[in-house]
Amino acid sequence: MNRQIQHLYDIARKPVRRIIGLMSGTSLDGLDVALCHISGSGPSTEVVLHRFATVPYDEDVKTEIRTIFAKDKIEFEKLCLLNPYIGRLHGQLILDCLKNWGIDTTEVDVVASHGQTVYHAPKSQHQRDKFPNATLQIGDGDHIAAVTGVITLSDFRQKHVAHGGEGAPLAVYGDYFMFSKAGENRLLLNMGGIANFTYLPADEDASNVFTTDTGPGNTLLDAYARKFLNKPYDEDGKLAAQGTVNAHLLNALNVNPFFDAAFPKTTGPEVFNVPYVEKAQARSQTIGISAKDLMATLVQFSADTIIDAIRRVMREGETYRIYMSGGGAHNPMLTTALKKGLPNCSFGLTDELNINGDAKEAVLFAVLANESLTGGNTSFGNRQGVPTVSMGKVSFPK
Ligand SMILES: Nc1ncnc2c1ncn2[C@@H]1O[C@H](COP(=O)(O)OP(=O)(O)OP(=O)(O)O)[C@@H](O)[C@H]1O
Ligand SMILES: CC(=O)N[C@H]1[C@@H]2OC[C@@H](O2)[C@@H](O)[C@@H]1O[C@H](C)C(=O)O
Numbered sequence: 001m002n003r004q005i006q007h008l009y010d011i012a013r014k015p016v017r018r019i020i021g022l023m024s025g026t027s028l029d030g031l032d033v034a035l036c037h038i039s040g041s042g043p044s045t046e047v048v049l050h051r052f053a054t055v056p057y058d059e060d061v062k063t064e065i066r067t068i069f070a071k072d073k074i075e076f077e078k079l080c081l082l083n084p085y086i087g088r089l090h091g092q093l094i095l096d097c098l099k100n101w102g103i104d105t106t107e108v109d110v111v112a113s114h115g116q117t118v119y120h121a122p123k124s125q126h127q128r129d130k131f132p133n134a135t136l137q138i139g140d141g142d143h144i145a146a147v148t149g150v151i152t153l154s155d156f157r158q159k160h161v162a163h164g165g166e167g168a169p170l171a172v173y174g175d176y177f178m179f180s181k182a183g184e185n186r187l188l189l190n191m192g193g194i195a196n197f198t199y200l201p202a203d204e205d206a207s208n209v210f211t212t213d214t215g216p217g218n219t220l221l222d223a224y225a226r227k228f229l230n231k232p233y234d235e236d237g238k239l240a241a242q243g244t245v246n247a248h249l250l251n252a253l254n255v256n257p258f259f260d261a262a263f264p265k266t267t268g269p270e271v272f273n274v275p276y277v278e279k280a281q282a283r284s285q286t287i288g289i290s291a292k293d294l295m296a297t298l299v300q301f302s303a304d305t306i307i308d309a310i311r312r313v314m315r316e317g318e319t320y321r322i323y324m325s326g327g328g329a330h331n332p333m334l335t336t337a338l339k340k341g342l343p344n345c346s347f348g349l350t351d352e353l354n355i356n357g358d359a360k361e362a363v364l365f366a367v368l369a370n371e372s373l374t375g376g377n378t379s380f381g382n383r384q385g386v387p388t389v390s391m392g393k394v395s396f397p398k
Contacts, residue, residue: 004396008151011109012373015039018050020150021366022090022113024139026193026269027222027327028065029232030056031090033097034362035108041375043204045177045367051101052359055093068118070269079118079138086116086139091147105149112369112392113154114361115139120268122166124261135167141395153369153392163387166266169196172211172386173371174364177378179353180204185320187310188350189338190360191217191328194268195306199313207381210313212264215305216272217328220298223274228291237333240299243292252284253277253301263312264385302328303337310342325350325357368392 011017016039023032035051057065064082068074090113098105115137122133141154157167175188175198186200195217199210218233225234234240256276258267277298281287289297314320322345328334329349339347350357372390380386 004151004398008373008394011151014109017109017370017373018107019110019112019366019369020094020108021362021364021369022094022111023362023365024086024090024114024116025361026070026117027218028057028062028069029327030054031093032359032362033094034359034366035097035101035103036363036366038366038370041371042378043177043180043206045370045375047178047355047363047367049355049359049363051097051103052356052362053097053100054358055097061089065116065118070119070273072270082118083138083140084143087141087143088147090139091144094144094148094150108148108150110369110373111141111144111148111150111152112156112365113139113141113144113152114156114365115154117268120167120266120270122266124257124265125267125271133161133164133166135161141393145395145397149397151397152395153372154395155393156365156368156391159389159391160387163389165385165387166264168266169198169211169213170368170391171196171361171364172198172209174367175211176200176206176209177367177371178355179323179350180209185318187313187320187322187345189306189310189322189324190326191302191306191324191331191334192326192361193217193219193222194272195302195326195328196266197306197310206378207383209380209383209386210264211385212309213266214309215258215267216298216302217326218302218331219269219272220274220277221295221302221331224277224291224295224298227274228295233327234295234331237295237299237331239292240295240333243290243294243296245300246284246286246289246293246297248284249281249286249289249294249297250300250304252280252286253297254304255280259305259308263309296333299331299333300337303334303341306338307341310345319344319346321346321348323348323350323353325355325360327358329357
């Protein structure tokens, strides 16, 4: 047997695996690095988040990614170059984190890498009959494995697509394994660039879990913070707080086939971007509104689309607790609007469930890798958007 396969086999049999989960999301703020100690699998998964860091990207890295990110037309050479470049960068950032933490690479069993989504095209969006759902993440795992010397699992979304899914949201698997609780209807709401949630029923029935993207989280807010404030985001919603929601613009923003499509569904900055807002402004004759009113309206747009999706899932007379995570959970304008729109729900943060909300998505990929190595016994029935599959491709260091 190849020694590397033997090594992977030994890792799969360990009582506790030390897995680094990596996530670089649509906000392009940086790389989330979560070193997790994981035991068990499926609903018995136990995760201890041992170390966590968000390593901010240099402006140069953001600029390079933006040349191809979520764009219909790109320089193909740049896509080809960025694939190994991001893989090597992520490998180096892992080494930097480990050095800061005083941890040797030999103390890590596996790296679980999401990569960088550069384009997301579910069928409902591309509308080309002969093509399936499609999504593309780059930053190849072979480069991470070569730079770190650690076995790397990567490219988690393709298996989901191969079995009829849209490649997202994958959070549902980790949410069910880590957070499902008998007796409490839970909604795990993540507000990154795009917002999504998982519904975990109080009866813990895996075939009844539910997940969907809801639309924009911070992506539009960040785009306009860059434009108006020359900053990556509107810190604590300060600019939005000074404005008033413009009802005409809000109505126009709410008109898109994504919102009419059936659940579950996914989207990305390919749809929700500055031209999307500019077209809505033109239609609603609100091009001249102030920066602060525009920001206030965009916050309300994110909040309303999240509220609407959640309301459609909730059953009358039942109680639900919403656990928020992702950068949007730090924006008081957004969280206040959500609480106002969902007065019958109680609200908390995933931090109460012992997972730092900023680390949650990086932890998810560590859990998915753990499940591929040791689990695979949980059936999600025929639940649409939650195929019962093992995800991630293996890269050996040599
Ligand atoms: N104090 C704050 N005030 C307002 N917004 C904040 C604050 N802190 C973080 N954010 C928002 O959170 C964003 C980062 O969120 P996060 O890291 O969850 O996104 P992501 O993982 O890149 O996105 P996705 O989950 O869509 O892939 C920032 O770009 C910003 O919009
Ligand atoms: C294609 C893609 O990268 N989608 C991301 C994005 O960011 C949030 C939302 O859109 C979600 O569907 C997904 O990520 C999380 C980690 C998920 O799959 O659960």
